[in-house]
Amino acid sequence: MKIDIQTRVFAANELAAAENRKYLDSKKLFCLNMISSPGSGKTTILSKTITDLKGKMEIAVVEGDIQTELDAQRIRNAGASAVQINTHGGCHLNAEQVAIALKKLEIKGPGLVIIENVGNLVCPSAFELGEHAKVVVLSTAEGDDKPVKYPATFAKASAVIINKIDLLGHVDFDMQRVRADITQLNPKCEIVELSARTGRQMDRWYCWLTENTVA
Amino acid sequence: MKIDIQTRVFAANELAAAENRKYLDSKKLFCLNMISSPGSGKTTILSKTITDLKGKMEIAVVEGDIQTELDAQRIRNAGASAVQINTHGGCHLNAEQVAIALKKLEIKGPGLVIIENVGNLVCPSAFELGEHAKVVVLSTAEGDDKPVKYPATFAKASAVIINKIDLLGHVDFDMQRVRADITQLNPKCEIVELSARTGRQMDRWYCWLTENTVA
Numbered sequence: 001m002k003i004d005i006q007t008r009v010f011a012a013n014e015l016a017a018a019e020n021r022k023y024l025d026s027k028k029l030f031c032l033n034m035i036s037s038p039g040s041g042k043t044t045i046l047s048k049t050i051t052d053l054k055g056k057m058e059i060a061v062v063e064g065d066i067q068t069e070l071d072a073q074r075i076r077n078a079g080a081s082a083v084q085i086n087t088h089g090g091c092h093l094n095a096e097q098v099a100i101a102l103k104k105l106e107i108k109g110p111g112l113v114i115i116e117n118v119g120n121l122v123c124p125s126a127f128e129l130g131e132h133a134k135v136v137v138l139s140t141a142e143g144d145d146k147p148v149k150y151p152a153t154f155a156k157a158s159a160v161i162i163n164k165i166d167l168l169g170h171v172d173f174d175m176q177r178v179r180a181d182i183t184q185l186n187p188k189c190e191i192v193e194l195s196a197r198t199g200r201q202m203d204r205w206y207c208w209l210t211e212n213t214v215a
Numbered sequence: 216m217k218i219d220i221q222t223r224v225f226a227a228n229e230l231a232a233a234e235n236r237k238y239l240d241s242k243k244l245f246c247l248n249m250i251s252s253p254g255s256g257k258t259t260i261l262s263k264t265i266t267d268l269k270g271k272m273e274i275a276v277v278e279g280d281i282q283t284e285l286d287a288q289r290i291r292n293a294g295a296s297a298v299q300i301n302t303h304g305g306c307h308l309n310a311e312q313v314a315i316a317l318k319k320l321e322i323k324g325p326g327l328v329i330i331e332n333v334g335n336l337v338c339p340s341a342f343e344l345g346e347h348a349k350v351v352v353l354s355t356a357e358g359d360d361k362p363v364k365y366p367a368t369f370a371k372a373s374a375v376i377i378n379k380i381d382l383l384g385h386v387d388f389d390m391q392r393v394r395a396d397i398t399q400l401n402p403k404c405e406i407v408e409l410s411a412r413t414g415r416q417m418d419r420w421y422c423w424l425t426e427n428t429v430a
Contacts, residue, residue: 005220037253038336038365039357066337068364089367091306091337119364121253122281122306122335141356141379141386142254149283149334150253152304164356170385171356172412197387 013127016095020130023102028109030213033129035153036137037146038119041163043071044196045137045205046114047078053206054079057213058111062101064093064118071116081106092123095130112213121146125153133158133212140164140173147181154182159190159208166195228342231310235345238317243324245428248344250368251352252361253334256378258286260352260411260420261329262293268421269294272428273326277316279308279333286331296321307338310345327428336361340368348373348427355379355388362396369397374405374423381410 024031034042043063050059060081063072072084083101085093098115105113115131117124125134136157138146141164147154154160160182162175175193182189190208194201239246249257258278265274275296278287287299298316300308313330320328330346332339340349351372353361356379362369369375375397377390390408397404405423409416 037334037357038361039252039354041358065364067366068360070360070364089337089341091335118337119252120306120335120337122304122333123338126304139254139356141354141382142252143256145283145285146253149280149285151282167356167382167385170382 010126013095016099017128017130020095020099020102021132023099024113024130024132027107029107029111029113031113031115031129031131032213033115033117033124033131033134034137035117035121035124035134035157036119037121037139037142040119040137040139040142041196042116042119042137043074045161045163045194046116047074048196048199048202049205049209050075050078050080052202053209057209058107058109060105060107060111060113062093062098062105062113062115064097064116066090066118087118091118091120092127093117093129094127098129110214112209121150121153125156135159135161137161137163138178140167141171143172144174144178147178147185151185154189155185157186157189158212159192161205162191162193163196165193165200166198225341228310231314232343232345235310235314235317236347238314239328239345239347244322244326244328246328246330246344246346247428248330248332248339248346248349249352250332250336250339250349250372251334252336252354252357255334255352255354255357256411257331257334257352258289260376260378260409261331262289263411263414263417264420264424265290265293265295267417268424272424273322273324275320275322275326275328277308277313277320277328277330279312279331281305281333302333306333306335307342308332308344309342313344325429327424336365336368340371350374350376352376352378353393355382356386358387359389359393362393362400366400369404370400372401372404373427374407376420377406377408378411380408380415381413
């Protein structure tokens with residue numbers, strides 16, 4: 001019984017995700033699904049990216065949160081179109097919620113749509129949203145054991161951003177261990193170290209974006 | 216249909232949780248359910264607590280993780296009995312898993328059992344495990360917007376530990392805002408600021424433990 005219901009939930013989600021992908025492709029929109037723990041710095045990375053790439057890349061954002069419009073407001077303050085989805089307790093976004101949000105975004109392709117998923121390193125990776133690639137964010141403050149403890153999420157990432165490198169030295173974080181663990185799970189995954197707060201090495205992320213986000 | 220299934224899942228869990236509570240009370244074991252994002256420092260807090268309270272308080276730990284025995288091993292290294300539950304993708308512990316683990320713990324009451332839930336600020340708060348109280352851990356590196364963004368979890372806490380105060384000054388974290396937001400959601404909640412890494416103000420947490428954990 002449990003398996004039947006789960007299978008049906010996933011099948012309905014896959015259908016909606018395939019529709020989202022068709023819609024995105026028809027508009028020449030490349031779409032990233034951004035996944036991390038709460039507080040890894042997703043919204044800070046996005047705000048800075050929008051500010052720095054203004055005039056170079058068209059970007060719009062779908063914000064997923066349990067509650068509040070705080071993150072969508074931060075994105076709008078940075079100058080991009082943002083639609084907030086509130087899941088009211090739901091621990092991940094699903095493709096049907098994203099379908100509604102995509103229609104409300106003010107963006108003409110070609111461009112980039114970034115979906116900031118609910119802060120959760122577990123459930124979001126199980127639900128395809130129609131995205132072209134997943135980006136996982138890990139902050140140095142979370143510790144260096146996260147890839148081995150949350151392997152399913154890291155195994156599906158096209159890129160992992162290691163954020164808050166400005167805290168290295170103040171936290172226990174072995175960068176070499178993290179790089180090795182991610183590479184073992186996911187050999188093709190790009191790993192980008194940066195600090196969105198200080199702006200250090202953000203250009204490495206912009207390089208990845210420019211090279212990899214063509215719908 | 217969805218509601219029926221959910222109702223049955225929660226009802227089965229509630230029954231198992233009530234059984235766990237009876238078992239704990241019969242052994243004079245006080246039980247805490249510790250909930251946080253990945254990487255907030257739960258295991259570091261527990262390891263330090265076990266070391267510092269050795270001889271003063273009997274403590275055993277149930278460790279919840281998607282995968283690996285890493286955390287249980289850290290607890291055993293600190294000198295306490297620990298049983299690891301691997302959820303293999305599951306984003307929270309349930310009462311039936313905990314029932315099995317409790318029977319395996321090597322602890323004679325009176326004493327304290329701490330359940331370290333899967334790192335996730337969303338789902339664990341919806342599943343009672345039979346605990347006497349919930350403790351939520353928030354690290355300063357996660358940012359000061361977490362109580363308003365994850366209100367259900369903070370609303371159910373008997374105590375919130377604000378960990379990594381050694382990083383204040385290196386991160387954007389308004390302690391007054393966090394205290395005010397938690398108190399608005401949950402006026403009786405105790406808020407304990409500390410750094411498990413440096414040991415600063417751990418005594419405040421030990422005071423709370425001593426005063427509040429009598430089965």
